[in-house]
Amino acid sequence: MAENEGKKSTNFIRAIIDDDLKTGKYGGRVHTRFPPEPNGYLHIGHAKSICLNFGLAIDYNGLCNLRFDDTNPTKEEDEYVNSIIEDVKWLGFDWQDRLFYASDYFDKMYEYAEQLIKKGKAYVCDLSADQIKEYRGTLTEPGKNSPYRERSVEENLDLFRRMRNGEFKDGEKVLRAKIDMSSPNLNMRDPVIYRILHASHHRAGDKWCIYPMYDFAHCLEDSIEGITHSICTLEFEDHRPLYDWFLDELEIYHPQQIEFAPLNLSYTVLSKRKLLQLVQEDIVAGWDDPRMPTVSGLRRRGYTPQSIRIFCDKIGVAKRDSMVDVALLEHCIREDLNYTVPRYMAVLDPVKVVIENYPEDKTEMLKAVNNPEDPSAGTREIPFCREIYIERDDFREDPPRKYHRLYPGNEVRLRYGYYVTCTGFKKDPETGQITEIICKYDPATKGGDSPDGRKVKGTIHWVSARHAIDAEVRLYDRLFKTPNPLENRDIDFKENLNPDSLIVLKSCKLEPNLADVKPGQRMQFERKGYFCVDPDSTTSNLIFNRTVPLKDSWAKLEKAEKQKAQKSKDEKNKKDSGLISFKDFSKIDLRVGVIKEAELVKGADKLLKLMVDVGEDRLRQIFAGIRKAYPEPEKLIGKSVVVVANLEPRKMSFGVSEAMVLAGSGKDNLSIVTFDSDIEPGSKVS
RNA sequence: UGGGGCGUAGCUCAAUUGGCUAGAGCACAAGCCUUUGGAGCUUGGUGUUGAUGGUUCAAUUCCAUCCGCCCCAGCCA
Numbered sequence: 001m002a003e004n005e006g007k008k009s010t011n012f013i014r015a016i017i018d019d020d021l022k023t024g025k026y027g028g029r030v031h032t033r034f035p036p037e038p039n040g041y042l043h044i045g046h047a048k049s050i051c052l053n054f055g056l057a058i059d060y061n062g063l064c065n066l067r068f069d070d071t072n073p074t075k076e077e078d079e080y081v082n083s084i085i086e087d088v089k090w091l092g093f094d095w096q097d098r099l100f101y102a103s104d105y106f107d108k109m110y111e112y113a114e115q116l117i118k119k120g121k122a123y124v125c126d127l128s129a130d131q132i133k134e135y136r137g138t139l140t141e142p143g144k145n146s147p148y149r150e151r152s153v154e155e156n157l158d159l160f161r162r163m164r165n166g167e168f169k170d171g172e173k174v175l176r177a178k179i180d181m182s183s184p185n186l187n188m189r190d191p192v193i194y195r196i197l198h199a200s201h202h203r204a205g206d207k208w209c210i211y212p213m214y215d216f217a218h219c220l221e222d223s224i225e226g227i228t229h230s231i232c233t234l235e236f237e238d239h240r241p242l243y244d245w246f247l248d249e250l251e252i253y254h255p256q257q258i259e260f261a262p263l264n265l266s267y268t269v270l271s272k273r274k275l276l277q278l279v280q281e282d283i284v285a286g287w288d289d290p291r292m293p294t295v296s297g298l299r300r301r302g303y304t305p306q307s308i309r310i311f312c313d314k315i316g317v318a319k320r321d322s323m324v325d326v327a328l329l330e331h332c333i334r335e336d337l338n339y340t341v342p343r344y345m346a347v348l349d350p351v352k353v354v355i356e357n358y359p360e361d362k363t364e365m366l367k368a369v370n371n372p373e374d375p376s377a378g379t380r381e382i383p384f385c386r387e388i389y390i391e392r393d394d395f396r397e398d399p400p401r402k403y404h405r406l407y408p409g410n411e412v413r414l415r416y417g418y419y420v421t422c423t424g425f426k427k428d429p430e431t432g433q434i435t436e437i438i439c440k441y442d443p444a445t446k447g448g449d450s451p452d453g454r455k456v457k458g459t460i461h462w463v464s465a466r467h468a469i470d471a472e473v474r475l476y477d478r479l480f481k482t483p484n485p486l487e488n489r490d491i492d493f494k495e496n497l498n499p500d501s502l503i504v505l506k507s508c509k510l511e512p513n514l515a516d517v518k519p520g521q522r523m524q525f526e527r528k529g530y531f532c533v534d535p536d537s538t539t540s541n542l543i544f545n546r547t548v549p550l551k552d553s554w555a556k557l558e559k560a561e562k563q564k565a566q567k568s569k570d571e572k573n574k575k576d577s578g579l580i581s582f583k584d585f586s587k588i589d590l591r592v593g594v595i596k597e598a599e600l601v602k603g604a605d606k607l608l609k610l611m612v613d614v615g616e617d618r619l620r621q622i623f624a625g626i627r628k629a630y631p632e633p634e635k636l637i638g639k640s641v642v643v644v645a646n647l648e649p650r651k652m653s654f655g656v657s658e659a660m661v662l663a664g665s666g667k668d669n670l671s672i673v674t675f676d677s678d679i680e681p682g683s684k685v686s
Numbered sequence: 687u688g689g690g691g692c693g694u695a696g697c698u699c700a701a702u703u704g705g706c707u708a709g710a711g712c713a714c715a716a717g718c719c720u721u722u723g724g725a726g727c728u729u730g731g732u733g734u735u736g737a738u739g740g741u742u743c744a745a746u747u748c749c750a751u752c753c754g755c756c757c758c759a760g761c762c763a
Contacts, residue, residue, distance in 0.1 A: 010700070037763050072762065129761055136759055140688045143759090174761055184689040186759050195761040214763050238690055238758050259691085261756095266697085272763095314711065316699040320692050321756055328698070328712050338725060373725065404723080413721060448721045459721050527722045554723045 011317040013052070013258055017060060017229060026228040030062030033227050034088065035069045035102075035218070038080035038202070040272040041287040041294045042087045044308070044329070045263040051312035052260070053231055054093040065225055066095040070103045071217045073201035081202070083287070087295040092305045102221050103203045109212050109220050110164065112250055113175060113194060117156045121249050122193065123149055124159035125176045132174075135181070136189050142182035143189045149178060163196055166209045170196050177216075179245065187242045191215055219243040219255075227255040233262040234319065263315065264323040267478040268293045269485050269493060283494065284479075290545050291479045291501050301476060302522055302532030302547030307336040323484065330548050337522060337530045337547070342370040342377055345415065345461045346525040346544075347509045348473055350389035352465060353437045355420060358386040363466070366447065368416040382511050384417055387465035389509045394460045395437055397425065402557065404457035406437065412458040415526060419445040419456055461526045468509035471542035474534070475503040510542070517542065524550075589646035590685035591615065593661070598633035608633050610661065614643050615682010623657040629670040642673045642685055 017030060032053040036046065057064035066088055070076045088095070116122035125148045127135060137143030151159070163173055175194035183189055193216035200206045212220075219242075222230045230243075237259045247254040263270060270293055278284045278292070287294050290301035298308065311332040315324050345368075363385045371377035390406070399407040406412050411421040424438040444451050448459070478498055485496040516539070517523075522532040529549035537543040596619055597611035606627050611619040620643070630636055642662040663672040 015703095035763095039763080069763065075762075132761075133759070138688085138759060142688090171761065186689080189759085192761050197761085211761095213761075218763085234691070235757055236763090240690090261692085314698075318692090318699065322698060325697050325712065331712060334724090343722080369721095372722080402723095415721060417721095456721090458723080461722075524722085524724085527724070529724095550722075550724050552723070557723080 009313055009316060012319070013056070013229070013231065013260065013317055016256075016258060017056065020228070021060075029226075029228050030057060030060035031064070031226055031228045032057050032062065032231060033065040033067050033222065033225065035067045035221070036084050037069045037072070037075070038077065038084060039072075039075040040080060040276060041083050041296055043270050043272075043275065043292075043294045044265060044268075044298065044311075045270040045293075047091060047295060047308050048263045048312050048315065048317075049231070049233075050088055050091055050093060051309055052317055055313075056229070056231075062228075063098065064093070064095060065098040065100055065227070067100040067221060067225070068102065069214070069218065069221070070101055070202065071211050071214065073197060073199040073204075073211065076202050078202050083296060087299075090299060090305055091295065091308060098225075100221075100225060101203055102217055103201060105217075105221060105224055106204060106208055106212070108224060109217060112220060112246075112252075113160065113212070113216070114157065115250060116177065116193075116246075117160060117175075118153055119249065120153060120178065122175055122177050123151050123156050124163065124173050125149070125190075125192075126173055129171060132192070136186065137181070139186070145181050146176070146190065149190070160194070163194070163210050164208070166198070168196055170198055172196060175210075177242075177245070179242075185238055185241055187215065187239050188245070191242060215239055215242045216246060219246050219257075220250075220252075222255045222257075223247055223253045226253060230255045230257045232257060232259055234259050234321075235262075259319070260317050261319055261321055264321075264484075265293060265329070266323055266326045266483045267480050267485070267498075268326060269480070274493060277494075281494075283497065290474070290476050293479075300535065300545065302337075302530060302545055303333050304336050304340075304522075307333040310336070326478065333548055334530065334551070337524065339371075339373050341522045341524055341530065343368075343372075343524045343526050344514055345382065345463055345511045346471075346473070346514070346528065346531075347389045347391055347461065347463045347468075348475075348505050348525075348528060349392040350463075350468075350507070350509045351392045351395065351434055351437060353388050353390050353420075353439055353462070355386050355388070355439050355441045356423065357440045360386055362386070363464075366416050380513055382416065382513070383464045383467040385464050385466050388414070388462045389465050389468060390414075390437070390460055390462045392434070394458075395422070395425070395434060397427075397434070400558065401561065403554075405460055406439075406458070410458075411456050412460055413445075413448050413456050414462045415459050416448055417446075417462060418442060418448070419450060461528075463509045463511050465509070467512045469512055469515050469542070471508045471510050471514070471544060473505045473508045473531070473544045473546065475505065475546045477501050477503075508544075514542070515539070522547070589644065590662075591643050591645045592679045592681055592683040592685060593620070593641050593643035593645075593659075594681045595636045595639050595641060598630075598636040600627065600633060608636075609655075610636070612641070612643060612659065612661075613681040614645055614659070615680065620645075620658040621655060622659050622661060623652055623655070624661050624663070624672070626661075626663060626670060626672060629672075636672075639672075639674045640679060640681075 020026060021028060034050050034053045054064045068081055113122065125146050127146055135143050135146055159173065160175055173196060174192045176190045177193050179188045179190055181189045193213050194210045196209060197211050198209045201208065240257050243257050279287055284292055288296035288300045290297055311329050314328060363383055365381040366384050367379050368382050369379050394405045396403060396407045406422050408422050411419055413419055418441040420439040420441045422437060422439050425434055426436040428435050477500055479501045480496045481498040482496045485493045517533045519533045519535045519537050522530065524530050527550065530547040531544045532547055534543040534545050591614045593612040593614040595610055596613050599609050601607040601609050606625040607623050608627050608630060610622045610624060612622055613619055644660040661672050663670055
């Protein structure tokens with residue numbers, strides 16, 4: 001794959017494979033597999049695994065199988081296998097003739113189970129599910145042996161065969177591996193390997209009423225297929241000893257299991273159970289709702305397989321828990337589409353503009369480039385006339401700072417059109433909404449260049465009102481409003497849904513060149529974002545989905561300005577309230593000071609001059625307005641007081657005051673705060 | 687208080703297996719450029735490599751201790 005060339009990504013799994021290749025562990029083979037359970041749709045987390053497994057096979061000249069791990073008939077359906085096949089194919093991977101099903105190995109697995117029994121390594125257990133749980137012990141206490149653990153090989157064989165023959169009801173008996181009930185690894189405490197399930201299987205039908213458990217089945221599937229590196233997610237790390245145990249006891253081909261961290265994506269959930277819930281509770285329109293992180297959702301949203309592959313390459317593979325920023329996914333699709341899709345003009349929230357000096361009955365065709373990044377994409381023609389639509393947000397009656405779009409008196413460029421200057425506007429007196437904007441145009445600026453070299457700061461898109469076609473546009477945004485919707489376990493993750501994740505715009509105006517688009521087609525609407533045609537779209541009812549908006553530095557700037565305004569408002573409110581925050585308070589340096597000198601200030605009738613020891617190598621000079629309370633200042637000498645020591649020095653006509661003494665004042669009296677105990681001058685007051 | 691894992695810029699990953707100033711993408715900020723406030727170009731930065739000790743001429747890398755986070759008690763996968 002092209003994007004895998006160049007600087008090749010490296011990770012711990014590749015290191016392991018490199019090493020195995022060097023030592024000839026598997027005779028130089030690399031054979032991986034992607035083993036989904038067909039009980040749900042694939043999502044971007046699976047895409048990571050798919051890209052990893054198939055990517056490894058491609059890069060190492062090996063093979064990768066697609067295998068359905070369908071060992072639980074109660075949860076699996078053909079609908080899911082079909083969607084999975086479609087999705088893996090769509091992502092661009094090819095398993096050739098190696099499409100497998102665990103259920104194809106049921107006979108073989110059954111044989112292996114009997115082998116285990118014959119070897120005395122498995123037994124039929126009659127304990128109920130609850131009892132098994134009880135006997136298992138806990139994380140810190142060992143379990144105890146089942147009373148059925150020592151049945152004879154003959155009895156086990158007989159019972160197991162009768163299980164297969166349907167002589168028992170669901171849950172009545174299970175086959176268990178005989179390992180170690182006191183193992184610190186709970187998976188090794190005689191795990192169940194076969195259970196009775198009278199359910200018909202999506203492929204095997206009613207042939208079986210016993211089905212193997214994951215731990216038993218999976219290693220066998222890998223072994224049967226000759227897998228070399230069985231790559232799975234971290235939660236199976238604890239299962240590896242069991243994986244190894246089965247293969248060792250059976251003495252059959254032994255692949256190695258390697259675990260990596262599953263993908264977490266900000267502002268989304270990636271758990272089949274939670275995604276199922278969103279579908280079943282009609283919170284989204286289905287598995288392929290464009291807001292879903294499913295492969296089918298991303299496809300309908302307009303993502304390309306290539307962008308997803310690049311994303312999976314960029315996020316890397318490691319063992320630590322991580323949360324990838326969804327901004328990276330968005331970056332990947334923008335980057336891909338920027339170079340590959342054509343531009344069109346579409347006005348999503350239209351307001352009419354009348355160009356007063358443009359002839360009433362004239363129409364002319366203007367040339368527009370299809371993709372500035374790709375000259376080979378050519379040009380097209382767009383009709384222009386006296387009446388056009390522009391984006392409501394591209395006009396302001398009172399423009400904010402740095403706004404360089406249309407406003408009364410301002411000149412802007414109509415993309416590929418003319419320079420126009422706003423000369424007036426009409427407003428609905430009731431609602432205050434702008435109903436029409438009046439402009440004049442400069443005929444010399446056709447195509448968007450002015451012969452006199454004058455510049456305009458803004459370029460806006462437009463659509464001819466007489467030629468525009470109507471369409472519905474669906475604006476999609478992140479499904480959740482919080483970076484990690486599952487962070488707080490006490491809150492239902494659905495509380496974190498983004499109420500604005502879908503906004504439907506009904507009367508959008510599009511340039512006529514878009515009349516014949518087909519579902520799945522991708523394009524950029526200039527200045528707005530990347531869009532694609534929804535599968536529900538028809539010629540008479542066009543529907544576009546927004547894949548991702550363009551980066552909008554104006555929106556960012558505007559938001560920042562608003563936040564700035566809000567912040568200064570908050571600060572003002574804080575000041576007005578007279579409260580300081582704990583943080584501010586901690587900055588105040590209150591110290592114990594001892595008054596060493598005190599005298600009246602000549603020429604002032606309220607002030608005393610104090611010289612105070614605050615633990616420094618010199619005394620501080622403080623002017624305090626406390627003369628009324630202390631007419632005989634010498635009595636203050638030797639007193640301990642509380643001093644605010646980190647005030648800016650204040651210049652007064654008598655000298656500089658270098659601190660402040662805390663005092664309390666009532667209606668007619670005033671006194672300073674003093675101490676009696678002998679605390680060292682300079683001590684912190686807390 | 688059992689077992690298994692994992693800690694490197696804000697985020698995701700690297701670091702030639704003990705060696706030069708710990709790198710890259712995303713995100714962020716500034717500047718340039720621009721007929722998309724897109725794209726592009728230039729620049730910028732923060733890292734006590736979870737912490738503390740130890741071995742060594744040299745530690746992200748080896749050892750020890752500690753701290754923090756994740757997973758495991760389905761007859762789900």
